[in-house]
Amino acid sequence: xxxxxxxxxxxxxxxxxxxxxxxxxxxxxxxxxxxxxxxxxxxxxxxxxxxxxxxxxxxxxxxxxxxxxxxxxxxxxxxxxxxxxxxxxxxxxxxxxxxxxxxxxxxxxxxxxxxxxxxxxxxxxxxxxxxxxxxxxxxxxxxxxxxxxxxxxxxxxxxxxxxxxxxxxxxxxxxxxxxxxxxxxxxxxxxxxxxxxxxxxxxxxxxxxxxxxxxxxxxxxxxxxxxxxxxxxxxxxxxxxxxxxxxxxxxxxxxxxxxxxxxxxxxxxxxxxxxxxxxxxxxxxxxxxxxxxxxxxxxxxxxxxxxxxxxxxxxxxxxxxxxxxxxxxxxxxxxxxxxxxxxxxxxxxxxxxxxxxxxxxxxxxxxxxxxxxxxxxxxxxxxxxxxxxxxxxxxxxxxxxxx
Ligand code: CTP
Numbered sequence: 001x002x003x004x005x006x007x008x009x010x011x012x013x014x015x016x017x018x019x020x021x022x023x024x025x026x027x028x029x030x031x032x033x034x035x036x037x038x039x040x041x042x043x044x045x046x047x048x049x050x051x052x053x054x055x056x057x058x059x060x061x062x063x064x065x066x067x068x069x070x071x072x073x074x075x076x077x078x079x080x081x082x083x084x085x086x087x088x089x090x091x092x093x094x095x096x097x098x099x100x101x102x103x104x105x106x107x108x109x110x111x112x113x114x115x116x117x118x119x120x121x122x123x124x125x126x127x128x129x130x131x132x133x134x135x136x137x138x139x140x141x142x143x144x145x146x147x148x149x150x151x152x153x154x155x156x157x158x159x160x161x162x163x164x165x166x167x168x169x170x171x172x173x174x175x176x177x178x179x180x181x182x183x184x185x186x187x188x189x190x191x192x193x194x195x196x197x198x199x200x201x202x203x204x205x206x207x208x209x210x211x212x213x214x215x216x217x218x219x220x221x222x223x224x225x226x227x228x229x230x231x232x233x234x235x236x237x238x239x240x241x242x243x244x245x246x247x248x249x250x251x252x253x254x255x256x257x258x259x260x261x262x263x264x265x266x267x268x269x270x271x272x273x274x275x276x277x278x279x280x281x282x283x284x285x286x287x288x289x290x291x292x293x294x295x296x297x298x299x300x301x302x303x304x305x306x307x308x309x310x311x312x313x314x315x316x317x318x319x320x321x322x323x324x325x326x327x328x329x330x331x332x333x334x335x336x337x338x339x340x341x342x343x344x345x346x347x348x349x350x351x352x353x354x355x356x357x358x359x360x361x362x363x364x365x366x367x368x369x370x371x372x373x374x375x376x377x378x379x380x381x382x383x384x385x386x387x388x389x390x391x392x393x394x395x396x397x398x399x400x401x402x403x
Contacts, residue, residue: 001176003031008081008115010106011051013041014088015156016122016165020046023087023168024054030172035081036060039106041090063105074105078113083178086110088122088165091133097145098136118146118178120171125161148174173397186230187396192269193231194320195223196276196308198238200256204300205286212277216240218326218366219275221388223248226271228389229396234266238276256282256305263308271395273324274309274346281305313345322398324348324391327371330355337371348372350391370394 007027011020024034036051036059048059060077078084086093086106093106097117102108110117119140127133128150141147149166166174180186197219201209216237223235224245233248236259244250251262256278263272281302290298309325323346327337330353337351349371354360358367366387370377379390 001030001179002027002172004033005031005175005179006033006035006080006082007175008035008037008078008084008109009055010037010039010084010086010093010109011042011046012039012086012088012090012093012106013044014090014122014165015045016088016120017042017045019165019168020087021050021054023171024051026168026172027175028054028056032175033057035077037077037106037109039093039104041092060105063108074108075112077105078109078115081113081115083175084110084113084115084117085120085171085175086117087120087171089119090121091123091127091130091136094119094121094133094136094140098139116144116146116178116182118148118174120148120166121150121163122165123150123163124155124157125159125163128161128163146174146178173400176400177396180230186228187400188226188271188392189230191231191271191399193223193226193233193271193273194263194266194269194312195219195226195233195235195273196237196259196263196278197223197235198240198242199277200238200259200279200305201254202256202279202282202305203254203285204283205288205290207289210279210281210283211239212279214238214240214277216242216276217364218384218387219273220245221385222273222275222391225385225388225392226273226395229392231271234269236262236266236276238278255279256308260306260308260311263312267312268318268320270321270399271324272312272320272322273391273395274312275326275350276308277328278308279305307344309346310344313347315345322347322395324350324395327351328354328360334369334371334376337369338376341371350387 011017027034034055035057038061051059096107102111151164152162153164155163198216199212199214201211203209220242223233227233227247235248235250253259253262284301313323325346327340327349329336333351337349341349351369352360366384367381368379
């Protein structure tokens, strides 16, 4: 995906500039052409000679370099790229980009470009969380500037927190995703995904049924997010008020048994996400409406429904590569989720607290923990749409690792 892509790499003055030589090496290994602009601050951390040697091109530093202005003006420099990557992007260069300043070659190129721009911020945690930087970040995002990182961890200044520049593989993945999207492809193009969503309705008789409080919001959002990344998605949905997501093949069902059949019909698929709140039991279904009889309370005889997640996770040649389940719990969230993962033989479990007061059922937010073979990742409270996007990104990343 990076073969023959032209990347103008602006290296600003942060300690993370020491990661840049490795970044250039990895980009060139993937066939990208890298040309560097080094700011005065950046030159405190990495030499122009290093960047020139690794990129196989001149390292540009001065705005008023007459020789280069005749050969390669700042306008041409910025226009001859497919993307401009600012790494590390300091608080200072972000502020200058917002203000439209052009007081050196880097800022002038950024102002003169008509090409997409990606930044990899890197700074002290207080500088990152400062309202000025956060507001600059929002403005840059509204101008379609792409942002990769930063991540949390030990910072070079000795403090701990958010502000570490994204690692080289993360930057490469972000660039790859950018070019894929630009080419009308996504990281999941060519993959088939199956998602279950919503509740199931289990009829007691022709007019009554057993149901649950699932809204289908989370499952539908997962289907939309996977489709957004290029996957060919079938969504098997129980009865919900959610609209069918764009670009997704939706199969509407009512009962757990119908959901099981629709899932089997949608296979094979590489990715399965079971987000439906499938009823565990179905009542013996009376053919006619049950009539009320004075003094008599009917007993419901329940039979176990198929466990769709466990069935699809069964080992075998047709098993999807990645099966993700959800665990709706009201207590011992992580422990129950781990047990559920092992019991149902799925690969990942998205565990969420659905106890009264969590607002998860029917609400727009979700606080989830991703339980995998590698451990537990706790995500902050996010909109269900954001949980879905993050999950889809994680799924895409796990497939890219195996390419
Ligand atoms: N699930 C399923 N088919 C079922 C029951 C559950 O596919 N018949 C899936 C759900 O879509 C979810 C996961 O299993 O991905 C966990 O569902 P949950 O209701 O939380 O677990 P249960 O299996 O019902 O276990 P318990 O009642 O012990 O919580």
